[in-house]
Amino acid sequence: MPIEISLDVMLAKRKMKSIELAQAVGITVANLSILKTGKAKAIRFSTLEAICKELDCQPGDILSYTKDFIIK
Template identity: 65%
Template sequence: MPIVVNLDIILARRKMSLTELSSRMGITIANMSILKSGKAKAIRFSTLDDICKILNCQPGDILEYVDEEKEAF
């Protein structure tokens, strides 16, 4: 999938664990793990909004588009 989730990078920069983030957001660690691993098929804007508020970042810091065709060359 050409959308890459960089949540682990932002968490490391903020010195925050996924467990702490999920606790502060009120979302299960299992659901946060699915998002972090890039296996999520969708994300609600409200969830993205909460992540950005807590981590003091922009949506583009978490989500990145990677053109798979250009990487193949």
Template identity: 70%
Template sequence: MAIIVNLDVMMAKRKISSTELSKKLGITMANLSILKTNKAKAIRFSTLEALCRILDCQPGDILEYVEDVEDEDNI
């Protein structure tokens, strides 16, 4: 996948635990884990907005585009 979620990095910088973040976001630990491990296929803008508010960051601090060689082969 070409979009990498650096949520764990931002959480470490802000010294917030998964339990605390999931409670503040209002999502389950399982769904937070899916985001943290780059297994999510999508993220709602409302969730991204809440993450940015809670972690005091910008979307670009959480999401990163990395060129995927496999994607180029399929074009």
């Protein structure tokens, strides 16, 4: 997928565990895992806002677009 998720990098920078973020944002650990692995088809703006608020970051800190993505 040309959208890359670097949520795990931001979690490491903030020294936060996935379970802590999931509880703070109000989503399940399973849904957070789906998002972290890039398997999510969509994300609600309210969820993205809550993640950014909790991690004190911008959406661009955890989401990026790769133009030259090649499907294998």
